[in-house]
Structures are given as C-alpha cells and as structure tokens.
Amino acid sequence: MTALPHPLITVAVEAGPRTVRLRIGGDLDYDTSGELAAKAEACLGAHGPDDLHLDCADLRVCDSMGVSTLLLIHRSCAARGVRLHLDAPPPFLERILAVTGIRHLFETTAADEQPEQAHADEGSGPAAPAMYGLPPRTPSG
Amino acid sequence: MAPPKESSTTIIHEQPASGAWVAAPYPVVVADGSGTVVEVNAAAAFLMDGVVPGAGMTDVAPSWLAEAHADAVVGGAVPRSPGEAGVLPSVRGHIGDHSFEAHPSWGRDGQVVWWLVDDTGQRLAEAALSTERERATFLAEASNVLMASLNTERCMLATARLAARYLADAAVVVAPASGRTMPVAHAVAGQEATRALVADDPSLVPGLSEALQGFPPVPSRWIDPVTLPGWMLPEGFTGPIGSVAVTPLPGHGVPAGALILLRSNGRAEFSESEELFARQFAARAGAALSAARLYAEQSDITRTLMRDLLPPDLHRVNGVEFAGGYQPAGAREPVGGDFYDVHPGGTESEPSLVVLGDVCGKGLDAAVLTGKIRNTVQALTPMADDHQKMLRLLNGALLNSHHTRFATLVLASVLRTESQVRLRLTSAGHPAPLVVRNDGRVEEAATHGTLVGALPHVEARSVEVHLQPGETCLLYTDGVTEARGGPLGNELFGEERLARALSGCAGLPGAAVVERIQMLASQWLRDGRHDDMALVAITAPRTTHLSAVNGHTRGRYTA
Numbered sequence: 157m158t159a160l161p162h163p164l165i166t167v168a169v170e171a172g173p174r175t176v177r178l179r180i181g182g183d184l185d186y187d188t189s190g191e192l193a194a195k196a197e198a199c200l201g202a203h204g205p206d207d208l209h210l211d212c213a214d215l216r217v218c219d220s221m222g223v224s225t226l227l228l229i230h231r232s233c234a235a236r237g238v239r240l241h242l243d244a245p246p247p248f249l250e251r252i253l254a255v256t257g258i259r260h261l262f263e264t265t266a267a268d269e270q271p272e273q274a275h276a277d278e279g280s281g282p283a284a285p286a287m288y289g290l291p292p293r294t295p296s297g
Numbered sequence: 298m299a300p301p302k303e304s305s306t307t308i309i310h311e312q313p314a315s316g317a318w319v320a321a322p323y324p325v326v327v328a329d330g331s332g333t334v335v336e337v338n339a340a341a342a343f344l345m346d347g348v349v350p351g352a353g354m355t356d357v358a359p360s361w362l363a364e365a366h367a368d369a370v371v372g373g374a375v376p377r378s379p380g381e382a383g384v385l386p387s388v389r390g391h392i393g394d395h396s397f398e399a400h401p402s403w404g405r406d407g408q409v410v411w412w413l414v415d416d417t418g419q420r421l422a423e424a425a426l427s428t429e430r431e432r433a434t435f436l437a438e439a440s441n442v443l444m445a446s447l448n449t450e451r452c453m454l455a456t457a458r459l460a461a462r463y464l465a466d467a468a469v470v471v472a473p474a475s476g477r478t479m480p481v482a483h484a485v486a487g488q489e490a491t492r493a494l495v496a497d498d499p500s501l502v503p504g505l506s507e508a509l510q511g512f513p514p515v516p517s518r519w520i521d522p523v524t525l526p527g528w529m530l531p532e533g534f535t536g537p538i539g540s541v542a543v544t545p546l547p548g549h550g551v552p553a554g555a556l557i558l559l560r561s562n563g564r565a566e567f568s569e570s571e572e573l574f575a576r577q578f579a580a581r582a583g584a585a586l587s588a589a590r591l592y593a594e595q596s597d598i599t600r601t602l603m604r605d606l607l608p609p610d611l612h613r614v615n616g617v618e619f620a621g622g623y624q625p626a627g628a629r630e631p632v633g634g635d636f637y638d639v640h641p642g643g644t645e646s647e648p649s650l651v652v653l654g655d656v657c658g659k660g661l662d663a664a665v666l667t668g669k670i671r672n673t674v675q676a677l678t679p680m681a682d683d684h685q686k687m688l689r690l691l692n693g694a695l696l697n698s699h700h701t702r703f704a705t706l707v708l709a710s711v712l713r714t715e716s717q718v719r720l721r722l723t724s725a726g727h728p729a730p731l732v733v734r735n736d737g738r739v740e741e742a743a744t745h746g747t748l749v750g751a752l753p754h755v756e757a758r759s760v761e762v763h764l765q766p767g768e769t770c771l772l773y774t775d776g777v778t779e780a781r782g783g784p785l786g787n788e789l790f791g792e793e794r795l796a797r798a799l800s801g802c803a804g805l806p807g808a809a810v811v812e813r814i815q816m817l818a819s820q821w822l823r824d825g826r827h828d829d830m831a832l833v834a835i836t837a838p839r840t841t842h843l844s845a846v847n848g849h850t851r852g853r854y855t856a
Binding site: 186220224225261 | 655658702745
C-alpha cells in the first residue's frame with residue numbers, strides 16, 4: 157500500500173519520552189484505516205507513552221471505518237491508561253465527531269498551543285476516557 | 298542355360314549385386330515381371346516365411362507388397378538401360394508387428410528390387426506425437442468449455458460429455474451427495490448429456506466412495522463391469538461393457554466428485570497413457586467443478602442473507618404515510634450498510650416504530666451487522682416507548698471485544714392523533730431528521746446521541762415533533778449529504794442543499810419527497826461513486842373534511 161506513488165494515507169510517527177505523536181495525512185477510510193490502527197497499536201506497545209496525539213491537520217477524508225478506527229485506538233488507549241489527544245481536527249472531522257456523539261472521548265489541543273512533550277503537571281480536563289456524557293449542543297431548529 | 302553373352306551380362310550384374318544384398322542391413326527381395334521371386338537375401342528370408350526364389354509374390358509376400366510389385370511391373374516404364382533411373386513409388390505396410398517402407402528399384406530384365414526399411418519406431422513416434430497433439434488440443438478445449446460456466450450442473454454435464462467423446466464410449470460424473478441423493482450426469486459419445494439424482498449407497502460401487510471423498514487422492518480403479526448398479530448405465534448405451542474405470546475428480550480442498558468411464562466390449566482396455574490422460578482431464582474437470590461448487594455455495598449464502606436484508610416496501614400504516622428509498626453503493630450489491638424498517642403498532646393507538654440506520658464498513662461484514670441490528674430492534678419493539686432503553690440494550694447486544702464496528706441510527710415512534718402525527722425522534726450518532734413544514738420551513742429535529750456498538754455506555758436525547766396534515770419528517774443517511782459531485786465534480790451535496798431541496802417539497806406526499814431527493818442526489822452525483830443512500834419519509838396525510846362547519850372547527854377526517 158505504501159509502495160504506491162501517491163500513498164492514500166501517510167502516518168508519521170514522532171516518539172518523545174512520554175508522548176507519541178502520529179501525524180495523519182490523506183484519507184482515513186475503508187482501505188487505509190487498518191494501517192493507522194496497526195501503527196497506533198505498535199506505538200502503544202513499543203513506547204508505552206502517557207499521551208498519544210493524533211495530529212489530524214493534514215487529514216482530508218474520514219469515513220465510517222475511519223471513525224471505527226479512532227474508536228479502536230481509543231479503546232486501546234483506555235485499556236492502557238493512555239490519554240488520547242486529537243490535535244487540529246479539521247472542521248469536517250469535528251462535525252462527524254459531534255454528530256456521532258463521540259467528541260468527548262478525545263482530548264483537544266488547539267492548534268496554536270500544541271505541547272511538544274511534557275504533560276507532567278497537566279490539570280486541564282479529566283483524564284480520558286472516563287466520561288461518556290454528551291457534549292452540550294444547541295438545537296438549530 | 299542362357300546364351301554366353303547373355304549369361305556374362307547376368308554375371309556382371311548379379312555377382313556384385315548379390316554380394317551387396319547379402320551384406321545389406323535391409324531385407325531385399327527381387328522379383329521379375331511375372332511376379333516370381335528371383336532372389337532373396339537372408340534378412341528378407343528371415344522376415345518373411347516362404348519367400349524363396351521361384352515362389353510367387355502373391356502367394357508368399359504380404360498382399361500390399363505383392364500388389365505394389367504387380368503395379369510396378371504393369372504400369373512402370375521399364376528403363377532401357379540399367380543406369381537410367383526409373384522412378385517407382387515407395388509403399389508402406391505391415392509385416393507381422395512391424396511396419397515397413399518398401400523402396401523399389403529396377404533390376405535387369407524388368408525385375409524389381411524391393412528394399413524393405415523397418416520404420417516401426419518412426420511410425421510409433423509419429424502416432425504418439427499426433428495422439429499427444431490431439432490430447433493437448435482436447436485438454437485446451439476442455440478447459441475452455443469447463444471454465445466457461447460457474448454453474449455446477451452445466452459443469453457436470455460438460456465433464457460427462459467431453460469424457461464420453463474423447464476418453465470412453467460413455468461417462469458418468471457423480472457429485473458428492475447432498476443430503477441423501479447424489480447428483481449424477483450421464484453421457485454417451487455423440488449424444489447430449491443428461492442429469493439425474495440418484496439415491497444409492499456409493500460404497501456399493503468399488504472405489505466410488507473413496508473417489509468421492511476426494512482426499513487422500515486415490516488412483517483410478519478398474520472394476521468388474523458386473524458389479525455396476527443399474528443407475529450407472531446411461532440411457533442409450535447398449536451392448537455389454539468391456540471395461541470400467543473410476544477416477545476421482547480432485548477439487549480445491551473440497552471433493553469435486555468422481556468420473557466413471559465405460560468402454561464397450563469391442564474396444565481395448567485403457568492403456569497406461571490413456572489413464573494418465575484421463576487423470577489430466579479429471580484434474581481440469583475437478584478444478585472447474587469445485588470452483589463452480591464454491592461459487593454456488595457462496596452465492597447461496599449471499600442470496601439467503603440478502604433475502605432478509607433487502608429494505609422493505611413501505612406503505613400507509615395506522616393512518617400515517619411511510620415511504621422509503623434505498624440506493625446501494627454498488628449496483629452489484631443490493632445489500633449494503635444502510636437499512637430501514639417500519640414496525641407497525643399493534644393497534645391504531647399504539648405507535649409504530651421506524652428505524653433507519655447506517656452501519657460502518659461495507660460488504661458482507663456490514664450486511665451481517667445490519668441484519669443483527671434489524672433483528673435486535675424488532676425484538677425490542679415491545680419497549681418502543683423508551684428509546685433510551687432500546688438503545689442501551691441494542692448497544693449491549695452489539696458490543697464486541699474484537700472490533701469497534703458501530704452503527705448510527707434514528708428511532709422514530711409514530712402515532713396518529715386526530716389529523717396530526719406525533720413523532721418521538723431519537724438520534725444515536727446519526728444525522729438528525731429534517732421536518733418540512735407546510736410553509737416550506739425546514740427544521741432539524743433537536744435530537745442527539747452516541748453511536749451504538751462500540752462504546753460501553755451510550756446516551757441519547759429524544760425530541761417530540763408534531764406533523765400537521767401534509768407535513769413530512771425525513772430520515773436520511775449521510776450517503777445523501779456526502780454525495781460528491783455538482784458542477785465541479787468534487788463538492789458535497791451537503792445539509793444546506795438538502796434542506797433547500799426539502800423546502801421545495803413542502804406539501805408533497807412522502808413518496809414524492811423521497812423520489813425528488815433521490816433524483817436531486819443522483820443528478821448531483823452524475824456518474825460518480827457514492828455511498829449507500831437511504832431515505833424514509835413519514836408524512837401526515839392530507840385529510841378530507843367531511844363535516845367541517847367553517848373550516849376551523851374540528852370535523853371528521855378520513856384517511
């Protein structure tokens with residue numbers, strides 16, 4: 157799959173001491189989601205981080221299998237006590253997460269204050285993923 | 298005694314010639330114009346009993362050689378001098394088991410010298426080569442014929458027909474038993490093959506049950522024709538059977554059946570090379586048959602699954618109009634990841650339950666999950682008044698530790714009260730339903746919840762909506778809003794465009810709303826690829842006032 161001249165998806169791994177960052181670019185869909193799941197699983201196993209960041213700034217497409225993969229990574233992180241962050245989600249991804257009611261599963265870091273590594277004394281928000289409540293939403297009707 | 302001059306000539310001709318013949322590695326026979334043998338060398342005498350000088354060619358030589366000699370002396374132009382080359386045609390024939398080429402040349406006085414060259418080896422090699430060519434051609438043809446169809450029955454018939462034509466006088470193909478009967482195809486050379494179902498014990502035919510098991514591979518077996526059961530004989534095959542061979546048809550890990558070759562009495566038994574050839578054919582036929590069988594099994598499974606998974610036809614239930622539309626992503630897969638159902642309330646005062654949803658993934662995996670969800674929802678209809686509880690139970694039923702395949706869906710409990718239709722809508726991670734008012738306003742139902750099947754806990758918020766006569770609530774899947782196309786070819790249809798389109802549908806019957814949205818989405822897509830698209834319209838029917846007094850007071854309605 158990665159041998160294609162234009163890979164459908166690129167997953168770049170940046171591993172710090174306690175933090176692993178996966179930069180996802182391209183399409184996260186039926187054909188490619190397996191690759192992301194495998195990379196994330198491998199990173200969690202190899203580095204044992206406290207925080208896993210999924211950097212979605214260059215993500216172009218995310219279909220239902222992509223959402224399923226995000227849920228799979230979330231399940232894996234929850235089982236290991238790893239905080240899962242979704243960094244710089246594009247608007248379309250925000251919308252998908254809102255409609256499917258799973259936005260709260262991922263900690264958000266705004267694009268302008270991405271922490272590189274240390275999360276030692278983090279106080280912002282509860283540690284994922286204990287909460288399954290609904291985010292507040294205003295009806296548009 | 299010949300005159301001296303004559304005799305001297307004879308000596309000159311004969312002596313060196315005789316010596317040469319004696320030493321020649323080939324049998325040589327010299328015969329004169331009257332067909333009498335004049336001279337024979339030792340090799341020829343050894344080869345043909347009774348060929349001695351003085352004997353008549355017609356009496357002692359093989360008939361083909363005697364005839365060729367007669368032709369040569371009658372028709373051939375006798376050369377005027379020994380040096381002149383008189384051209385005579387060579388002939389071929391058998392002496393005993395051997396094949397010979399006889400090359401004639403003129404001797405003196407109109408005698409003909411026959412040189413016999415044994416070409417048995419060459420003949421055999423030629424025959425073997427032509428047989429092999431014929432077989433290679435046949436196998437190529439057989440492969441074409443067999444691979445042309447993935448239909449098990451046609452494949453069996455073709456196998457029997459080909460085998461009867463090339464390998465035997467008649468052939469029977471027996472497929473492994475399905476239930477208590479075995480499908481069988483019969484063929485007699487030169488006739489159309491026929492099929493039958495046979496209820497018999499294959500172990501009664503020696504070697505048949507082993508061949509039908511397919512593994513381990515067993516060699517062809519020769520069996521006594523007397524032991525054959527009656528069903529084995531094809532109709533139209535007359536005369537006693539000389540030899541019978543049972544050859545397994547090896548499949549791809551699954552037994553494909555057995556091939557039984559029958560030869561009538563007059564024909565030779567199967568030689569070793571014919572048996573090898575039969576096995577080569579059986580390997581091709583077995584591969585084709587097992588491919589056909591696997592395909593048949595798979596398409597059976599798909600058909601069985603699909604029968605239950607196709608979206609239902611919707612119609613009016615308990616005074617409420619329902620209309621549905623479904624466009625699967627692949628034209629070849631009528632079942633996809635979207636689904637909808639209407640479960641009618643038991644009485645007019647009980648709400649009907651509508652469910653529309655979208656399962657993640659595609660293909661058979663998605664279809665199976667779809668079936669599970671539809672069944673579970675149907676089983677949960679007794680608690681249709683509590684959507685939250687339904688979703689919790691459904692979520693629990695779908696949760697799986699192996700994967701996070703999920704579904705998003707909308708539940709709608711629908712009840713007609715007087716002329717109004719009351720809806721309770723709950724979205725579980727699904728795009729919220731849209732309501733088209735009679736004045737063209739389009740409202741998004743304020744319901745929101747978690748997708749089901751992937752998380753341990755789900756929550757959802759329901760909303761109540763009332764439809765006046767003529768108003769429609771549309772449930773849809775994101776295949777509609779995410780249809781890519783438009784003037785630039787890569788733009789999403791989107792929620793705003795859908796809402797605008799719906800606004801133009803105010804007051805239309807539900808079926809018309811569904812058709813219009815489907816048409817607009819298709820136009821938007823043009824020929825582009827799309828995801829499954831499902832739509833359900835719930836419409837409060839326009840009512841007919843029967844006894845209205847002033848148009849504002851309540852009358853009786855029919856609907």
